[in-house]
Amino acid sequence: MKTGDTLARLRDLATVGFIAGMLTAALLLPYALMGGLSVRAADHGFQSLPADLVTPALPQSSVILAADGSKLATFYYENRVEVPFAQVAPVMRKAIVAIEDSRFYEHGALDVKGTLRAVIANLRAGEVVEGGSTLSQQYIKNALAEMADNAQERRSALEPTAGRKLRELRYAVGLEKRFTKDQILEKYLNIAYFGDGAYGVEAAARHYFGVHAADLTLDRAAMLAGIVRSPTTYNPHLHPKRGRKRRDLVLNRMLQLKVITPAEAAAARAQPVRLKITKTPNGCVTSSAPFFCDYVQREILGNPVFGKNLRQRRALLQRGGLEIHTTLEPKMQKAAQHAVDRHVPPKNSSGKAAAEVLVRPGTGEITAMAIDRKLGDSSKRGMMWVNLAADADHGSSLGMQAGSTFKVFTLAEALRQDMAFGDKLFAPKEFVPTGFRDCAGHRVGDSTALGNAGDGEGGHDFTLVTGTWHSVNTFFLELERKVGLCETYKMATRLGMRKATGGKLQQYPSFTLGFNTVSPVRLAAAYAAFGARGRYCSPIAITGITSPKGPVKVPSAGCHQAIDSDVADAVNHVLGGVLTKGTAKGNEIGRPAAGKTGTVDNFSSAWFAGYTPDMASAVWVGDPRGGYKHPLRDVCLGEGCFAQVYGADVPAPIWRDTMTEALQGVPEHGFSAPSGGFFRKGSGEEEEDKDKKDKKDKDDAKGGDQPGRDDESPFLNWLLQAFRP
Missing domain, CATH: 1.10.3810.10 (Biosynthetic peptidoglycan transglycosylase-like)
Incomplete structure (x- = not known):
């Protein structure tokens, strides 16, 4: 060994000895039991330190699960x-x-x-x-x-x-x-x-x-x-x-x-290094149901049930090792997502958007929540952070005007006040909103005339049935004045309606025309109550949560009988005709169903809310940038181009396609028949039948003047009569 190497090794050994000695002395110092003030002081200092550490609960990732147990997302600190x-x-x-x-x-x-x-x-x-x-x-x-x-x-x-x-x-x-x-x-x-x-x-x-x-x-x-x-x-x-x-x-x-x-x-x-890197996404962005996932996240972060303050609730979600069981059904989510994407493609040239929520009647369970966007940077095409399907506290949305879907609350109040299907009201072509009072007794209204530019026409009598089927604005304004603005408002609130911002609905004559801004999830829950024969349940997304410490309390749907079942049955009877004879005709789904179209003023947005006894859905189509600046006029969407979009043009087909796919394999159930008292003035369809007969007579009269008809040949006419089977 060379002299230099020997010296280097000796230096290394000396260094090792020095470090080892110092380390040993430092570690053994507290245990030294020899005399000397400094040692006893050091030992006293060591002994005075707390001996027990309350070992912390380790931060564990939380997982959100769909109703079938499949994973929707993971959250972790x-x-x-x-x-x-x-x-x-x-x-x-x-x-x-x-x-x-x-x-x-x-x-x-x-x-x-x-x-x-x-x-x-x-x-x-x-x-x-x-x-x-x-x-x-x-x-x-x-x-x-x-x-x-x-x-x-x-x-x-x-x-x-x-x-x-x-x-x-x-x-x-x-x-x-x-x-x-x-x-x-x-x-x-x-x-x-x-x-x-x-x-x-x-x-x-x-x-x-x-x-x-x-x-x-x-x-x-x-x-x-x-x-x-x-x-x-x-x-x-x-x-x-x-x-x-x-x-x-x-x-x-x-x-x-x-x-x-x-x-x-x-x-x-x-063995070679064979890695199979499996990233664990943190949050909702990559979820198969991103906006529903975001809804669940906001429910936990915003509800005091899960902690006194935001810090506690965030810690529970990100550190608590929760297993969050939700109401989302993948089959129904796929059906809704397919429908909104097909009819309003995520990157459509007009910048329009669609949102749909499915709620199970009688439970309040949100089974699907779809938006034709990906969750993400709103500045990028086809993406957005705002959950258009939810209220502000669950998605930052300020809501959208509900349009004629709100007419159902006036209809329900009229039926609650024992009006019959055949009761008639004259629907003028223009309506001056006077004679209205809110729940505080204040007069509300002005001299600005309201018309029928949306879903229907006026100028003659309509029954409760035909006025609803044709969604006649002036008919419903007359009906609201008759049953009371305050009573209509109370009906809507009994069925869970509130502004998307969380505030109370405003009370003005155009209440029945849906000027209040609401969310699809609330509207779907309200219509679900009709499907459940008047039993209202607040929309819920979480069915249960377990943590390493045990079950965690979750909010209840608070199901209760909001309106009489007989009134709900009557509403279902009337709205069933909207799909077969009214504004949404042609959007039937092959099983008993009911619904209502909604077209907002100036075509700023369009809606359809429909339901069966097994599932309810609300669909909104509009422009996230603002409907009045960017109305549904002269737009080309997935299924074609439109001069203007009514509730029956795009929202209703989205609903139809969703329900048809989502309810495959679900046993068919019909609505309960309304009581006979609602028919005491007839079915309410007589005016509709009379109008059709009058129209047919006019067409026949016109046809009699047309050349080439059989009655222009007496011989041929005799021949047909003679050999009629």
């Missing part, structure tokens, strides 16, 4: 799935102990021999090949970092100071007294960071290899065990060569400790 000791492969436990604390099962909170050996081994290797801290101390360090409330506290928990090491050691002593070695190792495996955003061994196994921690093989276990010393340096995803070298070092250490055989070590070293 740290991507972690905590698992018990038995669900970690034994080879993984051995690997982490071998490389981080090989005498773990032999020593207490402090391992002087292991620490000295680690210092010497690391200096000789020129890199960190063994850990100096025990696994108990490492767990304490990570636990203190997890308990930090802010970045400064986290830095303090991790900074390399003597004070921190002393605190860790004191806590480690307490930890070793309270838990078994296996329990401590379980805690460590669940808290350790494995790089690439994976916290804990289960998340790491899923992330790097697409398997559970219980299924890790020797080579994969060694790879993961090698990462924790420096999660960036030894990350095999970022540095495959370095990661493999570190893996082999772990295998060598396991072999040295006789944890594995030479044959096992050789076979594992021969």
Whole structure:
């Protein structure tokens, strides 16, 4: 050996001896029982530190599940799935102990021999090949970092100071007294960071290899065990060569400790690094039902049921390890998404949008929520953050004017006041809204005349039935004046309607024409109440939540009988004709159904709300930039081009296609027949039949003057009569 090499080795040994001596002295100082004031003072200081650390509940990812158990989204502060000791492969436990604390099962909170050996081994290797801290101390360090409330506290928990090491050691002593070695190792495996955003061994196994921690093989276990010393340096995803070298070092250490055989070590070293990186998306953007997912997220973040303040609720969602069971049915979600995308393509040239919500009558369960956009940056075409289907507190939307879909509340109030199907009102061509009072008794209205430019025409009598079928504005204004604006308002609120901003509906004569801005989810829930024979349920998206600590309370739908079942049956009877003889004719779905079109003033948007006893839906079509500036005029959408869009032109076909697909395989149920008292003045269809007869007579009269008819040939006419079968 050359003189220079000898001197270098001596210097190395001297350095090792010095560092080992200093480290040993520092670690043993609290335990020194020799005389001397400074030692006793140091020991007193150590003993005065708290011995018990309340081990924190580790942040665990939460998952949102559809009604069939399929995953919709994951939320996390740290991507972690905590698992018990038995669900970690034994080879993984051995690997982490071998490389981080090989005498773990032999020593207490402090391992002087292991620490000295680690210092010497690391200096000789020129890199960190063994850990100096025990696994108990490492767990304490990570636990203190997890308990930090802010970045400064986290830095303090991790900074390399003597004070921190002393605190860790004191806590480690307490930890070793309270838990078994296996329990401590379980805690460590669940808290350790494995790089690439994976916290804990289960998340790491899923992330790097697409398997559970219980299924890790020797080579994969060694790879993961090698990462924790420096999660960036030894990350095999970022540095495959370095990661493999570190893996082999772990295998060598396991072999040295006789944890594995030479044959096992050789076979594992021969394995190439085969990663199957499985990203765990955080949030709703990549969900198969992104806007429904966002609705659920906002429900948890905004409802005091889940915490006193936003901070607590966010911590519950991102750290609580929740399993959130929801009402969404993938089959119905797909049906709704297909329909809105087909009729209003996400990147249509006119910039129009569509939103649809499905609600199950009698339960309030939201089974689908579809928008013809992706959840994301609203400045990009075909994307938006605002949930047009929801209220402001669940999606930032300020709502959209409801149009003629609100006429159903005036109809329901008229039937509640015992009006009959055959009751008639004259519908003028223009209506001056006077004689109205709100619920405070104030006169409301002005001298501006309202007309029938939307869905129907006036100028003669209509019954409750025919006025509804043709959606005649002036008829409903007359009807609202007759039954009372306040009473109509109360009917709407009994059925859950409120402004999308959360405020009360405004009361003006045009209330029945739907000037209030509402959300599709609320409208769908209101129409669902008719399908449930008057039983109203608040729309709900969550059926249950479980956490590691047990069940979490969730909001109730608060189902109750909002209106008499007989009134609901009568409404269903009238609205059934809208699909067969009224403004939505041609949008039948092959089973009993009812609904109402809605066209907002100046064609600023269009609606259709329809239902069966099994499912209700509300569809809105309009322009997110503002309907009055960008009306539904001269637009080309998925199914064609339109001079102007009525509720029957695009929203009703969306509803029809959705319901037809969504209800496949669902048993057909019909509506209950209304009581006979509603027919005391006839069916209400007589005027419709009379109008049709008058029109036919006029057509026949016109036809008699046309050349080429059979009655121009007497002989041919006699021949047809003579040989009539």
